[in-house]
Structures are given as structure tokens and as C-alpha cells.
Amino acid sequence: MKSQRVEFLKQSDIRRMTRECTRLDGINLGQGICDLPSPPSILEEASKAVLADKSVYSKFEGIDALREALADKLTRYNGLTQVNPDSDIIVTAGATGAFIATLQGLFNPGDEIIVFEPSYGYHINAMRVAGVEASTIALTGPDWKFSAEDLEGARTENTRAILINTPGNPSGKVFSREELTVVADFCKKHDLIAITDEIYEYIIYDGREHISLASLPGMYERTVTISGFSKTFSITGWRLGYAVAPPALSEAIGLVNDLFYICAPTPLQHGVAAGMTRIGDDYYEEMSRDFEKKRDLICGALSDAGLTPNVPQGAYYVLADISSLGCADAKAGAMHLLEKIGVASVPGSAFFSESSETQLTRFCYAKDWATLEEVARRLKSLNA
Secondary structure, three states: OOOOOOOOOOOOHHHHHHHHHHHHOOEEOOOOOOOOOOOHHHHHHHHHHHHOOOOOOOOOOOOHHHHHHHHHHHHHOOOOOOOOOOOOEEEEOHHHHHHHHHHHHHOOOOOEEEEEEOOOHHHHHHHHHOOOEEEEEEOOOOOOOOOHHHHHHHOOOOEEEEEEEOOOOOOOOOOOHHHHHHHHHHHHHHOOEEEEEOOOOOOEOOOOOOOOHHHOOOOHHHEEEEEEOOOOOOOHHHOOEEEEOOHHHHHHHHHHHHHHHOOOOHHHHHHHHHHHOOOOHHHHHHHHHHHHHHHHHHHHHHHHOOOEEEOOOEOOEEEEEOHHHOOOOHHHHHHHHHHHHOEEOEEHHHHOOOOOOOOEEEEEOOOOHHHHHHHHHHHHHHHO
16 A cells, blocks of 8 residues: 555666666666775775764764865865855755755645756656656757746746756756856746756766856855765765755755754764865866766767767766667667667666657666676677
8 A cells, every 4th residue: 555645656767677687687787876996085984983983863964074074165166155064064865865855845745846858767756755746848969958948938837946957867968057047047037946966066078067056146045956975986875965055945954854864874974074085186087087988988889889879968877869779669678788788778768757758778887997898899799
């Protein structure tokens, strides 16, 4: 028996394809696990915190050292010069925890949030559980462009916010300063809240710049900036994220975070806080360069196999057109690839409205070089 809040939920295609991959002993380019090595300094500092028995509840908003380290990073990298570590930062159980606390703290059932498609399915389902509706704007690759007219067309009398995911999952879109200015003007015109998911903020390509919407004039006071450490430090299982917002918004987010989660894992907070002080800009720059090379490898292999990639501008996913396989839909195509060459992906239908038809499939390339080279070899065999 299910509650009405969750009766529509079903196992995500991301989870489903991971289980199918395990069953068939394939290579999993479906789930964004990011099983690359974590920075030794982060692991060392977290181990010290565990051995020092820093195991009791922290403040619901997170330990002071981590919030102070984040305030410094947010000022330097994101341009959020107004951020106050004592009132504006809530450390959460992953970026997903930050998003859920934001939904529950700031929105009512029946409210609408504008969302760009393709979109991250967990965003949409978390909104639906909260009783919040998605008003979608469908974008088309490879550039995923939109206009001010698109924003106006998606707005209704129930619209209260817009959700921006940059760099985007699954599209890899990086919103430019010009595009974010259009969003900012729209939000200020209609008195809307902006929610930004910036979990892939350090993974950007081709000389692009990551811009935080909250750094634009007049936007800090109406923006909830969400990010975390899972992707940057390859610690997806630690579940550490954060929300940044002025007190008028952060207070409600913090109340829900306390109610739902009590606090994020205390020793891991200490580990990340101390580790951040030992990691310099060269780490982030090298990580981005490495992922850019991996992007080029996987996109080249997909092109050679006749699966046209929408070359990503950031993050570590690529949506590829698999219509050349001749399968009925994206789900059938993804299963065909897994069964024929042992490579798991996620059907693109997981990232669009149920009524949308797509022949896109998402591949995650947050893997080591040997794994990606084997994937390239297997993709080549499609034409053999």
C-alpha cells in the first residue's frame, strides 16, 4: 500500500539499467557513480576525524569549519561576496537533500517551478512528492538554447520559481552569462525564486566559465544555490552537499534540514573541511582537463559507431542519438547496446516528460582510462 504522494513513483531507469548491467556483467556508463579515486587529503582528514571520534550530531546547518571554508570558496570561485557563513549556508545530506529541504521549506502544493528539459529525473520526482508541479521548456541539442519568450510562455499564475542546472545533467549544457542574465531579468520581473543546482561547477570545457546565477546583480536575495562534494571529490556515497541563500530563504531550508536529516555526517564534514584547505586550484583545473579528454574519447567513439553525440560543454555525461540502431525507442536501444556489446547507458526518456519521444541515450564517462578505452573498443564492434 502506497501513499498518494508516492503512488506514481517507480524505479528510475538509472537504477534499472545499473541492475541490468550487474546482471549481464557489463560496463556501467549509466549511473553517475564516479568511481574514480578520491583525493588522498580528503580521505586522510576524514579518517582522522573518525579516529578522533568526532561522531556526535553537528549543528543542523553544519560544522563551523566547513561553512567557513565554503564561504571562502563561494566568494573566490562563485563570486558570492555577500555570503555569511553563520546564516546563509546549510550543509545537507547531499545536494539532493538540499533540494528536498528547499522544496519543503519554500513551496506549497500547487506551486509551479519552471524546468528545462532534458532534466534530471530526481528533481522532477522530488517536486512531485512535494506537490509542486513542473512547467517544462523543451530544449534541443546540441546547443540547448532558449529565449525570453520561452520563459514567458512557461509561466502561469502558479509559477513561483525557476530551476537551473549548470553544468547540466544529462545535457552537459553550461549556461552563459548572457543566458543567465535573461533568467535573472525574468525572475526580477515576476518576483520569482531561482534554484540553481551547480554540483558539476568545476567540470567545464573549451575555455568556458562557470557562472553562478546568484552572483548577478539583484539575484543573491532571491536565489538558492545548491552544490556539493560528490562529483568534485568522487565521494558520491558520503552524501555531503549544501544550500546557500540569504536568511529570508535559508531559515526555512534549515528548519526542514533539521527535521528530515538532523545533520549531515559529522566526521565526513570535518574531513572535507580540513581537506579543502589542502587542495589548490590546480586540482580542479587538472580534473576538468582530464574529463575534457575523456569527453573527446567517448564522443569520438560514439561518432565512429554512428551514434551521434551532443557534445557536452560541461559535467561528465553525453546524450547520443541512437536512432541508427533501428530500435523502437530509447529504452529498447539502451537494452540493445547492453545485450550486444555489454555497455550500459540510460535511455533519454528518463530525462523528458512522459509524453516526449526520444532516441537519445545518456552515457557517463566518469571512469578510468582503461574502462573508457574498452568501451570505445566495444562501440567499434557495433559496425563489425
